[in-house]
Amino acid sequence: APADDGSSARCTLPDGCPPVNGSQWVGVVSSGSLGPVPSLLLIGTRKGGTTSLSKQLLLHPHVLAPNCAYDRSEWPVRAARTTCVWDKEVRYFSRGVGVGLDFCCLLGAVRIGSPDYLVMPPEKIALMARSLPAHARLVAMLRNPADRFYSAYNMGMNERLGNPSTRDEQAAAAT
Numbered sequence: 001a002p003a004d005d006g007s008s009a010r011c012t013l014p015d016g017c018p019p020v021n022g023s024q025w026v027g028v029v030s031s032g033s034l035g036p037v038p039s040l041l042l043i044g045t046r047k048g049g050t051t052s053l054s055k056q057l058l059l060h061p062h063v064l065a066p067n068c069a070y071d072r073s074e075w076p077v078r079a080a081r082t083t084c085v086w087d088k089e090v091r092y093f094s095r096g097v098g099v100g101l102d103f104c105c106l107l108g109a110v111r112i113g114s115p116d117y118l119v120m121p122p123e124k125i126a127l128m129a130r131s132l133p134a135h136a137r138l139v140a141m142l143r144n145p146a147d148r149f150y151s152a153y154n155m156g157m158n159e160r161l162g163n164p165s166t167r168d169e170q171a172a173a174a175t
Ligand SMILES: Nc1ncnc2c1ncn2[C@@H]1O[C@H](COP(=O)(O)OS(=O)(=O)O)[C@@H](OP(=O)(O)O)[C@H]1O
Pocket: 045, 046, 047, 048, 049, 050, 051, 052, 053, 115, 143, 147, 150, 151, 152, 154
């Protein structure tokens, strides 16, 4: 977990973490003395279109996805189910601190997409502020509230009924 003094922004990648090419992406990717740090965070909103934005950002060769290939057998059940479940939603600051998710490994990513960062309590926001470099950029994808709510309602109902909830899942189920 990142130290409270913010020095975590200077940690180096441990073995097994994805390499960082050291390139600049719109001036927000740091390399060199600070070490690679997550500098582009997709923070929201849920059902706001973050998946499509994330996919489009990842088409850029200098944007890397987080590495979520962790052995989580020792993690608390809730954290294992909800933290870094796929490479868009890491949720490190909202749910992953202290569970064994290696912040330094995530530094291999320049992007952490986690819609629930938009609604975190103040202490978690403070931890994120201390841990990230000053040049980090937070991207909040907003959407017409009624459309967003209806989309979230549909997802919730589909989950409750055991139906595929995303268009990707629906397409996979239809094949
Ligand atoms: N550019 C743009 N503008 C507005 N809305 C968009 C956009 N791209 C995707 N979408 C719609 O966003 C819904 C999925 O949002 P998310 O990917 O954020 O969902 S999730 O929170 O990660 O589950 C999903 O909404 P619904 O289809 O209504 O469920 C997508 O169709």
